Amino acid sequence: MVSVLNNVLLEEILQQVRPLIGQGKVASYIPALAEVPADRLGIAVCMLDGTLYQAGDADERFSIQSISKVLSLTLALTRYQDSEIWQRVGKEPSGQPFNSLLQLELEQGKPRNPFINAGALVVCDMLETRLTAPRQRMLELVRVLTQQPDINYDRHVARSEFDHSARNAAIAWLMKSFGNFSNDVQTVLHTYFHYCAMTMSCGELARCFLYLANQGRGLGQGEPLLTPKQARQINALMVTSGMYDGAGEFAWRVGMPGKSGVGGGIIAIVPGEMSIAVWSPELDASGNSLAGTAALELLADRIGRSIF
Numbered sequence: 001m002v003s004v005l006n007n008v009l010l011e012e013i014l015q016q017v018r019p020l021i022g023q024g025k026v027a028s029y030i031p032a033l034a035e036v037p038a039d040r041l042g043i044a045v046c047m048l049d050g051t052l053y054q055a056g057d058a059d060e061r062f063s064i065q066s067i068s069k070v071l072s073l074t075l076a077l078t079r080y081q082d083s084e085i086w087q088r089v090g091k092e093p094s095g096q097p098f099n100s101l102l103q104l105e106l107e108q109g110k111p112r113n114p115f116i117n118a119g120a121l122v123v124c125d126m127l128e129t130r131l132t133a134p135r136q137r138m139l140e141l142v143r144v145l146t147q148q149p150d151i152n153y154d155r156h157v158a159r160s161e162f163d164h165s166a167r168n169a170a171i172a173w174l175m176k177s178f179g180n181f182s183n184d185v186q187t188v189l190h191t192y193f194h195y196c197a198m199t200m201s202c203g204e205l206a207r208c209f210l211y212l213a214n215q216g217r218g219l220g221q222g223e224p225l226l227t228p229k230q231a232r233q234i235n236a237l238m239v240t241s242g243m244y245d246g247a248g249e250f251a252w253r254v255g256m257p258g259k260s261g262v263g264g265g266i267i268a269i270v271p272g273e274m275s276i277a278v279w280s281p282e283l284d285a286s287g288n289s290l291a292g293t294a295a296l297e298l299l300a301d302r303i304g305r306s307i308f
């Protein structure tokens, strides 16, 4: 039987998945991320009219990490012709870990998609070229979409990423060697790490990404952020590449466009209806939140939603 979506249902779902905490691993390759308590668990759902349902630690901010890759692509789509973007980054799943260098060498420095590190770095390179202050512009966008003027970067996390940036720097330099990277590598890495180190709560994430459920029109915006077609295309990319090499499993279990981050957050979209955010810091083998994925699977079942 299909359940009514409300705070009580979300509470029930969190209770059901809480026993999974302890079965995953908090990301530790960036020391600042390993400091986050593993028992945090939150969920929030934002409906098209802005109504927000939430449960658990849905008001606590955490590092959004790779979820920011959707926002950087969105910003790029507002500053570039679509064709300018897609000649520098592909639209195919990579089937490789998010920080892999392997395909880049074989495929002449063109990343498979904008949601792996290489792709996001190319997108940040493009933003560096066309925006005078890319870090400030991102905050302005997110603050409008969430209607929260105090959203900011966690400088401690950004610093920690910068101190462990060898692999991302290698990716950027490899792309430069193929002529697919225009700006100074350190400058672009600085922007990329700050985007990853943005902190938001589940409630804020659900509000922020409502534009993907609402044909490109964000909360608190007069003009649409994206065209309906662009919003649809980002959702398609999230289905194929939003969960790294766990995209197939996620489509099977949850059946919604989704994007994860190693901070343990996941956003998921039901086009035309709602945007959802979950948070549980422990990750599965593919680097996606373990209890978060389980919560989304249960929610999809209980409210009878899937795009398939």
Ligand code: DON
Pocket: 064, 065, 066, 067, 098, 099, 117, 161, 168, 193, 196, 260, 261, 262, 263, 287, 288
């Ligand atoms: O590039 C990195 O290492 C991180 N700041 C972003 C990684 C991330 O969230 C990847 N995915 N789940």
